[in-house]
Amino acid sequence: MLANTGRRIYRYRYAVVLVWVVALVAMLPVAPQAQNKLLPGGFTNEDYPSAQAHELLKEEFGLSSTGLIFIVSHGEWAPFSSEFVSASNELIAQIETHPDVAAIRSYLTRPGLVSNDGRMALIEVDLDLDIEESLVVLDQISEHLDPGELELVMTGGPPLYRDIVIAGGEDLRRGEIVAFPLAVIALLLVFGTLVAAVMPVAVGGVAVAIGLGAIYYVADWRDMSLLAFNIITLLGIGMGIDYSLFYVNRFKEELAKRLTVEDAIAKTHSRAGVAILFSGVTSVIGVSSLLLFDLTVLDSIGIGAVIVISIALLSAQTLMPAALSIIGHRINRVPVLPSRRLGENVWGKMAEVVMKRPFMFLIPTVALLIALAVPFKDVRPGAADATILPDRYESRKGFDLLRDEFGWDITTELLVAYTFDGDPFSDANLRSMHRFGQALEGLPAVDRVSSVVNLRPTLGIDDYRELYKHPEAIYDASVMRLVNNSVRDGIALFYVSADLHPFSPEARGLVDEIRSFSSDNPRNVYVDGGAARTDDLIDSLYDRFPIVVAIVIGLTFVSLMVLFRSIVIPLK
Numbered sequence: 001m002l003a004n005t006g007r008r009i010y011r012y013r014y015a016v017v018l019v020w021v022v023a024l025v026a027m028l029p030v031a032p033q034a035q036n037k038l039l040p041g042g043f044t045n046e047d048y049p050s051a052q053a054h055e056l057l058k059e060e061f062g063l064s065s066t067g068l069i070f071i072v073s074h075g076e077w078a079p080f081s082s083e084f085v086s087a088s089n090e091l092i093a094q095i096e097t098h099p100d101v102a103a104i105r106s107y108l109t110r111p112g113l114v115s116n117d118g119r120m121a122l123i124e125v126d127l128d129l130d131i132e133e134s135l136v137v138l139d140q141i142s143e144h145l146d147p148g149e150l151e152l153v154m155t156g157g158p159p160l161y162r163d164i165v166i167a168g169g170e171d172l173r174r175g176e177i178v179a180f181p182l183a184v185i186a187l188l189l190v191f192g193t194l195v196a197a198v199m200p201v202a203v204g205g206v207a208v209a210i211g212l213g214a215i216y217y218v219a220d221w222r223d224m225s226l227l228a229f230n231i232i233t234l235l236g237i238g239m240g241i242d243y244s245l246f247y248v249n250r251f252k253e254e255l256a257k258r259l260t261v262e263d264a265i266a267k268t269h270s271r272a273g274v275a276i277l278f279s280g281v282t283s284v285i286g287v288s289s290l291l292l293f294d295l296t297v298l299d300s301i302g303i304g305a306v307i308v309i310s311i312a313l314l315s316a317q318t319l320m321p322a323a324l325s326i327i328g329h330r331i332n333r334v335p336v337l338p339s340r341r342l343g344e345n346v347w348g349k350m351a352e353v354v355m356k357r358p359f360m361f362l363i364p365t366v367a368l369l370i371a372l373a374v375p376f377k378d379v380r381p382g383a384a385d386a387t388i389l390p391d392r393y394e395s396r397k398g399f400d401l402l403r404d405e406f407g408w409d410i411t412t413e414l415l416v417a418y419t420f421d422g423d424p425f426s427d428a429n430l431r432s433m434h435r436f437g438q439a440l441e442g443l444p445a446v447d448r449v450s451s452v453v454n455l456r457p458t459l460g461i462d463d464y465r466e467l468y469k470h471p472e473a474i475y476d477a478s479v480m481r482l483v484n485n486s487v488r489d490g491i492a493l494f495y496v497s498a499d500l501h502p503f504s505p506e507a508r509g510l511v512d513e514i515r516s517f518s519s520d521n522p523r524n525v526y527v528d529g530g531a532a533r534t535d536d537l538i539d540s541l542y543d544r545f546p547i548v549v550a551i552v553i554g555l556t557f558v559s560l561m562v563l564f565r566s567i568v569i570p571l572k
Helices: 002-011 013-027 031-037 049-061 082-096 131-144 157-191 194-218 227-256 261-292 296-332 342-356 358-378 394-404 427-441 461-467 477-486 505-516 530-564
Strands: 067-073 101-106 120-127 151-156 412-419 446-450 491-498 525-528
Touching: 002 013, 002 261, 002 296, 013 194, 013 296, 031 194, 049 412, 049 491, 049 525, 049 530, 067 082, 067 157, 067 394, 082 101, 082 120, 131 151, 131 157, 151 157, 151 394, 157 194, 157 227, 157 394, 194 227, 194 296, 227 261, 227 296, 261 296, 261 530, 342 358, 412 427, 412 505, 412 530, 427 446, 427 461, 427 491, 477 491, 491 505, 505 525, 505 530, 525 530
Parallel strands: none
Antiparallel strands: 067 120, 067 151, 101 120, 412 491, 412 525, 446 491
């Protein structure tokens, strides 16, 4: 069947090439703009428990775990000098005008926000947005600000999150800049002629350009992660070159048998075309499994991968044979290396040696694969933090300043909401809150718990009952602040601190322990914070992973069974 398809492509070769040229011309204007429509995020889901906790805290307390930190300094002014204070107030006034700013805390109103050497100060900004939404407004906020004579560095969760994604994409593109010329050199060594070497590269470039153009339009009707851009360039070049290399090599072999160009195309299409077709189908099956995960970033990668692999497959099945039909014997033009039949002399002999002594090669190969796989058992899934960023990023510079100049440590900070019915200071609810607070303090990993029932270790339930009989009579400012800011009818807020890296397995274990505390309703404990989001992300991936693997293996087996018309070979 594919042989006849090859002959039809040969017959209409100019029309086929024209269709691809039209598609390329249509996509070229929008392909470079695709990146501007993609979002640097996609790692959260509104159904995650941490996302539900975030919404609850935002609704009840106006709290947001999404915030920015501005580090302000001046070469000559001290933070409390009149000039510095005036400039800081002007900057704060500018920040307040942004509609997504929920609250501002500065060194002028809160102690402890000045650097150890007294030269720098902090302005903390809470955003009325979740982490994904905040990524969209970062540039708006930074471009809107004019710090005057102050030096300004912006850091915090959203800038670090955005820069980690952007840095990954930039690193990948730098790798592609190096890899692309190396691929051309490798193709020159394989084919020995410039024309043959250029063909796979050209087809790969076409796949990337059209794939990016397709993503540009897909992003109009759904959110797409910036990582989709990276996957399209990576797979487009790789798959395009791989499929085309296979096709060109087979075509050259058929021409060497003194076949006509039409017969060579038909023979190549019936052999290499079949292998490329099923290779592409199994690849599409594999990457489409990412659509089964409920994360925008994985959806985006899956959509981008399916699009670009499909385009690379289609171009190898149509554009490549049409172009080779036009080029014909000129495929051997512009030789750069002496003609040689390396494949038959080396690879054929290697296959014969392996087939004569299969166990001599099988045993050490399996042993090597096992040795390479053993370290995987110690892999600990987590999330990246600021330390992976180069210091050329502003957010990383700010992170280093917070650590070195302000003495900030990387610790786990959790906001825990405990819900109940009615008045928080009723006897039953106060007892329930006190038990919960004591349980939190009893966790080995917890260093500190702050709440209306965790004021001092020496206070018991009777003391709290007496204290809160008349909460309006409380004169201690810190206690009054806790009452005003962390208690509402039906809900109380607990601030939990632990000396753990927020993305470590230990921090995730702490989140699971806190969520397991429950009196009557298993949904009356809500946890928000970086460790909680990481825990939800990893749990989501692991929950669906076995199902995804089973589906991919099943569909791949069926496609290979159709290709080989055998059950045994796909099992191997």
